[in-house]
Amino acid sequence: TFDGNWKIDRNDNYEKFMEQMGINMVKRKLAAHDNLKITIQQTGDKFHVKESSSFRTLEIDFTLGVTFDYSLADGTELSGSWTMEGDMLKGIFSRKDNGKQLTTTRIVQGDELIQSYNYEGVDAKRIFKRG
Numbered sequence: 001t002f003d004g005n006w007k008i009d010r011n012d013n014y015e016k017f018m019e020q021m022g023i024n025m026v027k028r029k030l031a032a033h034d035n036l037k038i039t040i041q042q043t044g045d046k047f048h049v050k051e052s053s054s055f056r057t058l059e060i061d062f063t064l065g066v067t068f069d070y071s072l073a074d075g076t077e078l079s080g081s082w083t084m085e086g087d088m089l090k091g092i093f094s095r096k097d098n099g100k101q102l103t104t105t106r107i108v109q110g111d112e113l114i115q116s117y118n119y120e121g122v123d124a125k126r127i128f129k130r131g
């Protein structure tokens, strides 16, 4: 169900979220229009994700329930894991620099992939369409 190519369509409150993350205004403006594309391939409890944006391209492999490291485009390092709850992927990550938690979910609704984020009380969403 998550499998396929996804292209960012729109953001909801993403700039406020990035502000809460401590990202400066110039980077926030660029990141709000990052042309993010993700390709997801699931095999059992293993996922292969290709991420490409105006900042970078990278490939990530993770297994549900297994902790891994992930760096944001600005270099902020996270560590955490994804689990599946029903049809929803739930990620709990923590920042290595300050220990604070970033939670995120992914769910497919109709023809859209909705990724939500929470950091220190601020919620945001990024909504992708197949393509």
Ligand code: MYR
Pocket (backbone or CB within 6 Å): 017, 018, 021, 023, 049, 051, 060, 070, 072, 078, 091, 093, 102, 104, 117
């Ligand atoms: C993946 O499944 O795509 C790799 C792991 C993602 C970890 C959580 C991503 C949080 C990204 C937050 C973006 C915040 C920008 C300020």
